[in-house]
């Protein structure tokens with residue numbers, strides 16, 4: 001290809017969507033640059049591959065800075081480094097949050113056109129739903145969205161137990177109502193993970209106007225006369241400048257996007273000068289407003305081989321492989337988190353503010369204890385956090401790891417509501433329906449009861465839910481980084497179009513909303529917006 005119209009930096013959940021959509025126009029020359037590998041291989045296809053994904057596979061290897069409100073604990077902070085980004089390594093849970101989350105983007109954050117009614121067509125456009133055909137769902141989109149293939153009896157018992165606790169059954173968290181307990185839908189098609197790389201890019205592999213380069217790290221966006229004109233890249237020991245005739249589109253994720261902007265001299269001028277970076281454009285909001293969901297969990301030991309922990313033995317793993325290859329069933333077809341709930345931290349709250357994920361094992365994620373004789377995990381997260389942190393550079397060297405500070409529990413309400421979630425999780429696990437499956441609660445354990453004891457325990461055990469957002473926030477005020485058209489304030493030909501633009505996190509997992517952002521961004525760029533019925 002001779003020259004490029006669009007350079008997309010970061011082939012993650014949003015970047016792959018935008019690359020695929022822009023290259024539908026055969027006249028648009030598109031280059032997609034991804035620092036990680038191509039994400040092919042069995043581990044990325046098999047749903048249960050998730051069990052390896054927070055332990056160092058295809059990720060940047062980052063950690064947080066010491067968390068001031070968590071007794072200076074440093075948390076492992078997995079972020080994807082592979083084509084498909086988070087969608088290639090995540091737990092595949094497909095949720096969107098609450099309609100009110102998006103309405104707040106428009107009404108409280110001044111993001112015109114970003115309300116639920118306008119955004120629903122983009123969720124639907126992306127979606128190829130295996131089960132639901134109604135106003136909330138699309139069936140023809142590239143992204144496979146399916147019911148779990150391998151739930152175990154203990155998952156049904158969890159759903160019953162939550163109802164015994166008082167949470168009603170909900171067949172579709174992304175439909176008319178968010179709250180309730182039930183099965184999650186998963187980003188899978190025909191028993192395989194549906195990442196944005198496999199769903200959006202593979203069908204267009206033969207396109208002559210789309211070039212995908214993996215193993216290429218972008219060092220900076222090049223700005224001339226307040227206009228983005230290209231990027232400087234590094235691959236191996238070599239460096240190269242590539243120019244874009246129309247736009248540079250940054251989709252490097254909620255940590256990677258602000259990092260790249262800061263490396264390019266776009267950000268708070270005084271902060272940049274202190275690092276020895278020449279400010280190209282003073283934009284004080286870059287890297288601010290980082291927020292995330294914090295996972296708190298209860299682990300119970302099972303009374304028998306009721307969870308997938310029993311498959312850790314070699315002969316059972318081999319049998320699981322055979323089952324998967326022959327029937328697309330069994331443990332390897334499970335994303336390990338297939339049921340869950342949305343509920344309220346107290347009865348006075350008007351929107352669901354807690355999310356629960358029931359894990360069919362223990363030790364599924366890095367840093368989480370595993371039960372020697374097998375267990376199950378119930379994660380509880382407060383999904384409307386008020387705490388805000390930042391992403392900063394450690395130095396002017398792009399190879400340096402960023403300073404990631406989610407600033408968990410800066411706001412005491414986040415801790416209070418998180419603890420309320422743990423108490424509910426414990427209560428659910430003690431209900432009648434789960435008794436035949438559970439020997440005893442092991443974490444936090446029977447001796448940990450008061451708020452102070454729980455705080456001490458959670459400081460040591462809480463983990464990220466891998467949902468960072470907000471660091472290049474959309475809006476129109478002084479600290480906003482992009483406009484509602486996703487253009488960087490004060491610069492031409494530069495957009496940011498990923499999870500970093502969310503002004504406020506949606507109250508659930510963040511992959512589907514990020515894919516929606518990718519779909520909408522592509523339509524904004526091509527001027528081809530989906531019409532919303534009057």
Ligand SMILES: Cc1cc2nc3c(=O)[nH]c(=O)nc-3n(C[C@H](O)[C@H](O)[C@H](O)COP(=O)(O)OP(=O)(O)OC[C@H]3O[C@@H](n4cnc5c(N)ncnc54)[C@H](O)[C@@H]3O)c2cc1C
Nearest residue numbers: 010012013014035085086090092093218253256499509511
């Ligand atoms: C372990 C894990 C589990 C998760 N589980 C779920 C789940 O079950 N359900 C759900 O909805 N959400 C889940 N999420 C969150 C969800 O996947 C993310 O919110 C989403 O993928 C973010 O998309 P993004 O496009 O903003 O960034 P990413 O998908 O992270 O993409 C950014 C891409 O840019 C690349 N990049 C960064 N900097 C550069 C550079 N300088 N040059 C070149 N390339 C660069 C990165 O390598 C990466 O591939 C999970 C995330 C993780 C990490």
